[in-house]
Amino acid sequence: MDGVVRPGRRLEPQARRDQILAGAVAYFAEVGLGGTTRDLAQRIGITQALLYRYFASKAELVEAVFERVFLDRLSPHWNAEIADRSRPLEERLRHFYRQYAAAIFTYEWMRIFMWAGLAGEALNQRYLSRVGDSLLAQLRDEIAAAGPYGAPDMEAMWALHGSIVYLGIRRFIYQLPTPDDVSPVIDESVDRFLAGIRRPQAG
Amino acid sequence: MDGVVRPGRRLEPQARRDQILAGAVAYFAEVGLGGTTRDLAQRIGITQALLYRYFASKAELVEAVFERVFLDRLSPHWNAEIADRSRPLEERLRHFYRQYAAAIFTYEWMRIFMWAGLAGEALNQRYLSRVGDSLLAQLRDEIAAAGPYGAPDMEAMWALHGSIVYLGIRRFIYQLPTPDDVSPVIDESVDRFLAGIRRPQAG
């Protein structure tokens, strides 16, 4: 029992702030950004007033939640790994999407991202623009350069992306049963995609 | 100007109820089910109290919104069309997903479905279970029976489904730019999927 402390227990400001933020991420992921400060405080095991010693307003707390959830979600290594032509394209694609899924297939990320998207948060659009302009565009270029495949357009890349992300949506948003291990499913989606754009073996 | 009436204007109960329901669908799609009855009433151009002449509570209004949005979204004809083996499989698949997209790619449906999903509504799960158990399973069987394709498992079918639905998610949830005409994009996703599971031409 780590997060549970008896009432009145004094914590170092940094520790308390972290505790609140972690609790807020879990709470808002579950009930949405419209969740109340009282419910959140009760779940953490502190009084509602204490929240306001560490965050000036609920909006600021939500902002901190976004920052923690969105920050460093896209690994800077991915671009280099995608472009590493010493490895077969198929392996790079599979590897990327296994990594990507490992990064975003969490209850907190998936749901807060979706809540924020519905709320019209600009962060979502910026994040997805980066996914498209940087990662997917690069994947497309690597596929085109690999030889045996016809050059896919961006909509094809988004379709591949969607086929994989939708697995996380089914699991964490709609809470439907999905395979415990997503790796083979992801590999098969990637393989099917590549097979689907393979050039006919003429000449 | 149809929906705009001057204050105090009397409407037939059915017309007023329809007006409120239509307004509620549009309003809740935009701001979520947590939207207030006052804002909704103001948008419709009536007083908040009037809502309660037609709906006993906000929960009942939301229920009516669900009913209107969810009802008859899955056409009963689709199953027969999918199974109509007098037409080529490829054409049936393309046709189905063009129809399906036409049915669900609306601002109201996409967003209310997602709000409801995040809120844990059982309707979503029932709807998606039907999509999987009835439509996707049948599509899978038809593909397997068609001959030139390897039998896809249900995860493969969900991947195809996701690759197409994600287009609507990008447009209506994240409000990112997407092609105006989705038909060619859908056709290409279907074609790519089938090409991806085509048996090697041996013997």
Next chain:
DNA sequence: TCGCTTGTTGATCATCTGATCACCAGAAAC
């Protein structure tokens, strides 16, 4: 043990929100 610092609390405020009700007024019937 005492005193000080400051993390924490309970009470409270203003506002928002769902819901109710007495009363008003549009329009059809005569």
Next chain:
DNA sequence: GTTTCTGGTGATCAGATGATCAACAAGCGA
């Protein structure tokens, strides 16, 4: 024009919610 029915309104209530603040007490230093 008058009456009658009922759709519509403004006022209001109770509870919820974000935010504030004076007072309390945990824990450290002397």
